[in-house]
Amino acid sequence: MTSKDDVHTHHHDHDHDHDHDHEHSHLDSTALRVRSLQTLLVEKGYVDPQTLNELIDTYENKVGPQNGAAVIAKAWSDQSFKQWLLDDATAAIASLDYCGRQGEHMIAVENTPDVHNIVVCTLCSCYPWPVLGLPPAWYKSAPYRSKVVLDPASVLEEFGVSLPAETRIAVWDSTAEIRYLVIPQRPDSSEHLNESELRKLVNRNSMIGTALATPAKHHKT
Amino acid sequence: MNGVQDMGGLECFGPIEHEPDELFHADWEKQVLALSLAMGATGTWNLDQSRSARESLEPSEYLSIGYYRIWLYALESLLLKYELITAGELTNGESLEPAKPLKRVLVASDVSQTLKRGGPTNRAVNTTACYSVGDRVRVRNIHVSTHTRLPAYIRNHTGVVHYVHGAHVYPDSNALGQGENPQWLYNVKFNARELWGERRDERDAVHVDCWEPYLEQC
Numbered sequence: 001m002t003s004k005d006d007v008h009t010h011h012h013d014h015d016h017d018h019d020h021d022h023e024h025s026h027l028d029s030t031a032l033r034v035r036s037l038q039t040l041l042v043e044k045g046y047v048d049p050q051t052l053n054e055l056i057d058t059y060e061n062k063v064g065p066q067n068g069a070a071v072i073a074k075a076w077s078d079q080s081f082k083q084w085l086l087d088d089a090t091a092a093i094a095s096l097d098y099c100g101r102q103g104e105h106m107i108a109v110e111n112t113p114d115v116h117n118i119v120v121c122t123l124c125s126c127y128p129w130p131v132l133g134l135p136p137a138w139y140k141s142a143p144y145r146s147k148v149v150l151d152p153a154s155v156l157e158e159f160g161v162s163l164p165a166e167t168r169i170a171v172w173d174s175t176a177e178i179r180y181l182v183i184p185q186r187p188d189s190s191e192h193l194n195e196s197e198l199r200k201l202v203n204r205n206s207m208i209g210t211a212l213a214t215p216a217k218h219h220k221t
Numbered sequence: 222m223n224g225v226q227d228m229g230g231l232e233c234f235g236p237i238e239h240e241p242d243e244l245f246h247a248d249w250e251k252q253v254l255a256l257s258l259a260m261g262a263t264g265t266w267n268l269d270q271s272r273s274a275r276e277s278l279e280p281s282e283y284l285s286i287g288y289y290r291i292w293l294y295a296l297e298s299l300l301l302k303y304e305l306i307t308a309g310e311l312t313n314g315e316s317l318e319p320a321k322p323l324k325r326v327l328v329a330s331d332v333s334q335t336l337k338r339g340g341p342t343n344r345a346v347n348t349t350a351c352y353s354v355g356d357r358v359r360v361r362n363i364h365v366s367t368h369t370r371l372p373a374y375i376r377n378h379t380g381v382v383h384y385v386h387g388a389h390v391y392p393d394s395n396a397l398g399q400g401e402n403p404q405w406l407y408n409v410k411f412n413a414r415e416l417w418g419e420r421r422d423e424r425d426a427v428h429v430d431c432w433e434p435y436l437e438q439c
Contacts, residue, residue, distance in 0.1 A: 030290060034249040036314030037297065038256060040306060044320040046263065050329035052255040058336060059254065060244075100339035105386070107408075122229030122372050124272055125288070134254075136243035140288045143238070146231040149374065149427050150417055158237050168424040169413075173229065175370045176406055176430035177342040178386055 064133035067098045068181060069202035071131055072213075075108075076186045077195045086110060089181065093131060103130035103179050109172065110183040111209070116167050117182045118156070118209030120148045121174040128179035132207060139208065149173060159210045182209040190216035222366055223373065225280040230374040230417070250289040257292050262327040262335060265303050269396035273368035274299050344403035346388040351433055352407060356382045359439040360409075360431065368396035371435045375427075378415055379439050383428060384408035391432055405433040 041047045071093055075082035084092040089106035093099065106128060109117040121127065122145050127135040138144050148155045152169045156162070163169070172180045184206035190198060193216060205211035228234075245251050261271060274295035276283070283291060300306045310317050327335060352358055359379045363371065370392045386406040394402035413425035 030293070031247065031249040034252050034256075034293060037293075037311070038252055039314050040310055040316060041256065041260070041300075043316040044306070046305060046320065046323060046326065047256060047259040048326065048328055051259050051327050051332055052252065054329045054332040055255040055258050056251045058332065060251065100337040101335075102339070104339040104341040105343065105389075107384070120229075122374075123226055123370060124275070134244050137240050137246075137288070138237050138243070141234075141238060142228055142231075142284060143234040143236060146228040146234055147237075149229045150232060151420070152425070155237065168422065168426070170410075170426045170428060171413075173372065173427065173429045175372060176386070176389060176392075176432070178406075178408070178430055 059129075059134050063130060065131075065202075065204035065207065066199070067096075067133075068128070068131035068204070068207045069199040070096060071098065071181070072183055072202045072207065073195045073198035075183055076190075076198050082183070085183070093181075098130040100130055102126070103128045105178045106131075106181060107178055108181045108183050109170070111185045113164070113167060113185070115170055116156075116163050116209065117170045117172060117180075118148060118152050119172045119174060119180045119182060120145060122146070122149055123173075123175060126174035126177075126179065128181055131181055132204060136204070156210065159205065161211060182207050184211075184213040187213045187216045222276060222368060223364060224276050225283050226276040227373050229372045245289075246287075253289045253293045253296070257296050259327050260296060260300070262325070264324040265305065266299050267395055268340065269368060269390075269392040270398065271295065271299065272392075273396040274302075276368065342390040343387050344390060344401060346403050346405075348388070348405070350385050350405040350407075351438075352382045352385070352405075352436065354382050354385060357439050358382060358407070358409060358431075358436040360435055361437050363435070365393060367393070369393050371431065372429065374416060375409075375411060375429050375431075378411055380409040380411035380415070380429075382407050383410040386430065389432070391434070393432075393434070407431055407433070407436065409436070 042049055071085065074096070075085050081092060085108045089108040093106050111117055125135050125140040127139060144155065149171050152171050174180060184202065187201055190201060201214045201216060203211055203214050206213045275291050278291060278294055282294070297311060301308060301311065305321050307318055357379055360371070360375045360377060362377050384407065386408065388403040389406040390401040391404040394400055407430070408428050409431050411427045411429065412423060413421035413427055414423040416427055
């Protein structure tokens, strides 16, 4: 189903919609509840169906971790950009045209052999949308939000990450409107790669801190 | 408010679940996202009031219904609270009363620019910051019964100012509709052992953004 269909199904496409709502009655009742609310708000003139389509399309198709990967690859390739990113992440990131909602105030924190950074929002789900898109389900879940401040090493273990004993861990709890972006360590043996090849090594979780950048040697270019 | 949303440091929720569809589980979740953003853009309520509404759900619901149901129920409660819809209209899914005037309605052609503009929370103030980078501060032992962004796990603990972010909208006031009341905002670095005791390596750290009223000198 395309995003354009989403907000129109209540008008003319019931059978199609039922396929996607599955047989689970709880899901069905919530889907109906949402459809009913949307009908009401459109009827009131509070929301425009085209606006809803545009919003869904933006976060489903346009904004995502590929933006953050471009920022990180540029920082890995260009020392002066990296310094700008560390000094004024909001401006450096805006220079690549990534800015706005849920990324108004950015700070970049750099992973090194000495320190590994991990980002969380223990109180809700704050996340840097312009560079990473919407947060994945696990980031918003109670198990992650609760545990990562207390025991980040075991959370990293759940993600299959083990750090050298000498690496200390810094957790960043996004309690305000400041959004944190992790600069992962550039993988070994990636010296020969250009900026666009480097982007492919920057996976989403490495910019949250729950993964390392993808190793260069395992990556087909 | 001391509520279940303030879950930093709990360890009772089991392993982290990794799901294949990490962004949305169903199409209605996308609609809830879009409806919440579009209604937020009308300026009827602010971000802190919206967060406060989500935290005000029944604790058992908050912990079990899933992320976008939290957003949905909070959106419904805000629409009712600000009298944009009536309970009868919500039940019936049809408009029974005239629409209320809104400050603005987000049109499709403005979506991109509106999202790019976002909602910066930094504000110019004519006070000076009480603390500077490197200062030791203690988190005050405050328990407010309304919305706050002070997580329980740092209360009464001492840390060091790591960044001075400038003055930002103060959620504790903004959530109550008492104005933005901008306050200086700091990133405070806590030694992990200070927060969690022997279990943690003393070289580890937890950084938390704290508004000045949350802090005292030590």
